[in-house]
Amino acid sequence: MTVYEAVAAFDQISPVYDATREPLDAATLDAIADRLRERGVRSILEVGVGTGRIAGPLSERGFDVTGIDASRAMLGVARAKGLPRLVQGDAYRLPFPDRAFDTAIFVHVLHLLDLAPAALAEAERVGRLGAVALVHPPRTGPRETGPGMPNDARRVIFRHLAREGYPIREDARSGGPPTRERRLLEQIPPNELVIVSDREVTEPLAKRLEMFERRASRQTLRVPPEVMHRAAEAARAEIGDRTVTFRRVEALATWRSPRTPGAAAREPRPRTGAP
Numbered sequence: 001m002t003v004y005e006a007v008a009a010f011d012q013i014s015p016v017y018d019a020t021r022e023p024l025d026a027a028t029l030d031a032i033a034d035r036l037r038e039r040g041v042r043s044i045l046e047v048g049v050g051t052g053r054i055a056g057p058l059s060e061r062g063f064d065v066t067g068i069d070a071s072r073a074m075l076g077v078a079r080a081k082g083l084p085r086l087v088q089g090d091a092y093r094l095p096f097p098d099r100a101f102d103t104a105i106f107v108h109v110l111h112l113l114d115l116a117p118a119a120l121a122e123a124e125r126v127g128r129l130g131a132v133a134l135v136h137p138p139r140t141g142p143r144e145t146g147p148g149m150p151n152d153a154r155r156v157i158f159r160h161l162a163r164e165g166y167p168i169r170e171d172a173r174s175g176g177p178p179t180r181e182r183r184l185l186e187q188i189p190p191n192e193l194v195i196v197s198d199r200e201v202t203e204p205l206a207k208r209l210e211m212f213e214r215r216a217s218r219q220t221l222r223v224p225p226e227v228m229h230r231a232a233e234a235a236r237a238e239i240g241d242r243t244v245t246f247r248r249v250e251a252l253a254t255w256r257s258p259r260t261p262g263a264a265a266r267e268p269r270p271r272t273g274a275p
Helices: 003-016 026-038 055-060 072-080 116-126 152-163 176-187 205-213 225-239
Strands: 043-047 064-069 086-088 103-107 131-135 192-204 243-255
Touching: 003 072, 026 055, 026 192, 026 243, 043 055, 043 116, 055 064, 064 072, 072 086, 103 116, 116 131, 116 176, 116 243, 131 176, 152 205, 152 225, 192 205, 205 225
Parallel strands: 043 064, 043 103, 064 086, 103 131
Antiparallel strands: 131 243, 192 243
């Protein structure tokens, strides 16, 4: 998917984006805020601010947040929430001078970027204390404890779409956001990786189908509504009332180049537990 296609897709799904994505829980947001305060952060640039789902809560916790996003429609939703500092722009060419903010943050965004290393370099440039990102860290043991996996529902509906003549591209089935984030962490190890959330979650597998039924998935926007309806109905019948229990672990990764104050050699220093 090209940059222009991705922007058009987010423009299209913006009206239902918030309703089909689970917000970060208050405890995770508090842990992120605490960690940022420990580092002396006050001003933040959120890259990929989207509808302001993270910028809003961080602003409420006392941070000066500026948001940038390539999608005009997503920014429109954020603006309707009262967020004052929003800019339409490119993550690879941030329209800000060096060290304009204390830090730049990505929240569940890096897996969407084809050139994530370039975006991180730009974030480090504008962040006085480097760049941070909320990511799914490498697994340290079995993650799922239930009879299925959280992505089972997506795999089921993709299989039914393929039977309808609408196969999903392989790159959209390459393990999902957590897997792509972990690959990036291996490619560009952060200076620090701090666990900010580690909890057990149980949810109905059918809940994962809502994103597709409401046409809020970028990968399936080209599927005709009637085909999507049939595939979703077939997927629901196959999944039934199954639930899955799994560990949801999220971490705050920090990248600091040698020119950043307090930066050391780029070797990850994982920490477990609350920051």
